[in-house]
Amino acid sequence: AQKVTQAQTEISVVEKEDVTLDCVYETRDTTYYLFWYKQPPSGELVFLIRRNSFDEQNEISGRYSWNFQKSTSSFNFTITASQVVDSAVYFCALSEAGSGGGADGLTFGKGTHLIIQP
């Protein structure tokens, strides 16, 4: 069965520091999709990125970057020059193509609470 592990429960850094959130996943499927979501204090989950298992290119979007490594089953998320507004809980999630479409929903990690101190 699929599993997503976010070992870091909480991270606290000072504004402008770089921070990396770890995500390790387990799946027996060869085709799968990985997602990152942000949950700010207001509570609504915001979709950040999707990556499919055949695309190991790293991606950069502004201060955000993602490092996907199949060899280590990891999909880590780095925020460069962090800002107070980045404070939130970040979730990594996995969806397997063999699950029959949306049958199993997304499998979420337990989230990492990121605190950016001014």
Add this chain to the structure above:
Amino acid sequence: GAGVSQSPSNKVTEKGKDVELRCDPISGHTALYWYRQRLGQGLEFLIYFQGNSAPDKSGLPSDRFSAERTGESVSTLTIQRTQQEDSAVYLCASSLWSGPNQPQHFGDGTRLSIL
């Protein structure tokens, strides 16, 4: 356009009562999902609909939980004879269709507190 809308935002009820939670997906989204998030935990998948069909109900925690969807529109999650362990935030999400590569767009959730 409008996002996923959930109501009520908060619900406090006594143990043993029935509750009904509502979700309005993004217009045009055929797939709809329900999740439960307990305090400090990740999201637990409950059920999904493709159109008004729910192919797999095995994720529902017990037979006190049921869900319905009208066409490709509103869905309701009903919890009968609520227990204190049902206290959680119930999140609804929708996507264009139910494929595994589809990003799901979430509502603000309903915070359910069972006294």
